[in-house]
Amino acid sequence: MVVDAIALSAVALALLAAVIGSEARLSRLDKRLKRIEHKLDLLAGHLDVRADDPGLDEVAALVRDGRTIEAIKKYRDVTGAGLREAKEAVERMGAR
Structure with missing residues (x-):
């Protein structure tokens, strides 16, 4: 019984x-993707x-x-997009 609880x-x-590691990796990938998208937008x-x-x-x-x-x-x-990104994009559209 105690052994089962320890194993569980x-x-x-x-x-x-594993979940924490996956979330950290996804966070890093998300940051990289945002940097790449930003560079593409600048170009x-x-x-x-x-883009139509x-x-x-x-x-x-x-x-x-x-x-x-x-x-x-x-x-x-x-x-x-996430809420922040969408809000910033819409604000940029309104500034044009």
Whole structure:
């Protein structure tokens, strides 16, 4: 009985360590991906290259209409971005 509890605890700790390690790795990958996307955005801006995405046209229309929260939600749906990234992108659209 005690041996089973110890074994179960050991398995739980191993699983917890694996999850924590995976989350740390995903966090590092997410940061790298954001840096790469930022560099691509800078290059595209420098070269005046625009990506045509019908969903982003709808986001821009919502921004023009002053419907910022809806624009942020739509941006997240279209791009899969997080809340902060979507908010910053919509704010940049409004500044144009």
